[in-house]
Amino acid sequence: MTFPTQMLWPLVKLTVTQPGTAAKVIRGARIPREIAWMALILAAVVTALMVGLVQMISPPEPVTLETGEVLEPLILSPLQLVSLSLFGAAGLTIALWMVGRKLGGAGDFDALLAGMAWLQIVMVVVQGAQVLGLLIVPFLGLVIALVGVVVFLRALGHFVRELHGFQSMGQAVGAIVLSFVALFAVIFLAVLLLLGGSAGAMS
Numbered sequence: 001m002t003f004p005t006q007m008l009w010p011l012v013k014l015t016v017t018q019p020g021t022a023a024k025v026i027r028g029a030r031i032p033r034e035i036a037w038m039a040l041i042l043a044a045v046v047t048a049l050m051v052g053l054v055q056m057i058s059p060p061e062p063v064t065l066e067t068g069e070v071l072e073p074l075i076l077s078p079l080q081l082v083s084l085s086l087f088g089a090a091g092l093t094i095a096l097w098m099v100g101r102k103l104g105g106a107g108d109f110d111a112l113l114a115g116m117a118w119l120q121i122v123m124v125v126v127q128g129a130q131v132l133g134l135l136i137v138p139f140l141g142l143v144i145a146l147v148g149v150v151v152f153l154r155a156l157g158h159f160v161r162e163l164h165g166f167q168s169m170g171q172a173v174g175a176i177v178l179s180f181v182a183l184f185a186v187i188f189l190a191v192l193l194l195l196g197g198s199a200g201a202m203s
Helices: 005-017 019-029 033-057 078-102 109-136 138-164 169-202
Strands: none
Touching: 005 019, 005 109, 005 138, 019 109, 019 138, 033 078, 033 109, 078 109, 078 138, 078 169, 109 138, 138 169
């Protein structure tokens, strides 16, 4: 089963208002794994491009400490943004599936992958609204960004609960927190290994 293109916008609104029901629709669509991966990758790339566009429209300002030291903002290149977005989206999806199963969830990987791909697409819509808001009134862009974070986290909780079959939202939140911890731990270890390898090569 799949859903027609004209259902996409209603599904976006359903994801915001009734994320649990939207998760059931995604699971019932039985989206093939290949298509779900393509959607996740495409959404991650567009997300990275949107972040770069936001940085161009409203570049971050340097921060001056009490000591007088000036901290320059960290601005990533387009390739770095795309790589970070892709790794984060794919890594979080895999972590949510593995951690959720360890906590007693019965989630199917393909359904969870499709759900995460859809949430990435919804966030692209939110980021598009953020860019428009920045062009109209900068403060409006900030408000939309904050609302987008709330929408994403709320929808993520309901999606994880529904797709893993958890009985309570607490289980879903626990799976999400542990997944983020696992993902950051892997990133931290990878950075340490890269730094260690670089130091060894220099010596």
